[in-house]
């Protein structure tokens with residue numbers, strides 16, 4: 466017999482459009498221009514991201530999966546969780562390894578996937594409901610920049626933020642985010658992070674500028690999102706994808722570069738934006754981590770007992786910390 470599964474929405478499509486409006490107005494009026502990456506993930510964007518995770522150059526997903534396969538058992542034992550709450554769950558594909566391990570450890574009752582994309586969430590929950598009839602599914606459409614304090618806690622939680630999603634925040638953003646995660650957690654609960662590590666810039670750039678051009682399409686999809694949601698008239702053919710390694714900040718920066726000077730109307734915002742020939746729009750930061758600084762950041766945010774697992778090449782790490 467299957468237990469009921471439930472989808473809660475803390476964020477409607479209209480809320481998401483509203484925050485896109487605010488962010489687009491601020492970011493496109495700024496110099497240099499920027500846009501936050503969370504708006505990449507419409508239906509098409511989520512599909513393109515899934516495609517990225519299978520690219521030969523994009524090692525993070527594959528490496529994280531291997532690490533989870535090897536260490537999920539130990540992670541589950543250490544966490545002793547009744548609830549797996551996953552921030553930015555997307556397709557929940559790698560989550561199955563954690564669900565298996567937590568089930569095996571004997572306490573798991575509930576999976577709480579949290580994502581801004583209601584379509585990705587619904588799809589993931591439908592598949593999981595079939596596969597795991599005994600698991601309570603309590604999906605939440607939410608923006609974890611806003612709704613951390615409102616996320617359900619129907620038992621002791623393991624909160625997972627996989628895929629190096631933490632890398633989308635710059636250092637001050639991470640400090641704020643990690644503190645609010647810590648604030649939302651009870652003592653004894655655990656946080657699991659997947660972190661991409663600093664490595665050869667050539668390998669990093671290739672992961673964000675693949676030969677098949679999927680990442681370029683993913684990046685350019687942001688313009689389609691703006692066109693559709695804000696009645697804008699970006700010509701995606703007038704922009705090209707750029708992935709650059711920022712040595713000082715140790716991060717990949719994805720940008721869209723205007724290939725000629727253009728004027729864009731965003732009718733929903735009553736806003737006209739000019740791009741100069743060669744002008745760049747920053748669409749995503751992907752910070753890369755080092756063990757010592759990541760440990761310091763966790764301690765500063767109020768976490769303790771950090772455990773660390775990495776692959777032989779030290780390309781990627783899993784970190785488990787207790788509140």
Ligand code: AVJ
Nearest residue numbers: 517628629630633673680751
């Ligand atoms: C899921 C945000 C961590 O930065 O590697 C992949 C997204 N962007 N290729 C990353 C992404 C371009 C990914 N994150």
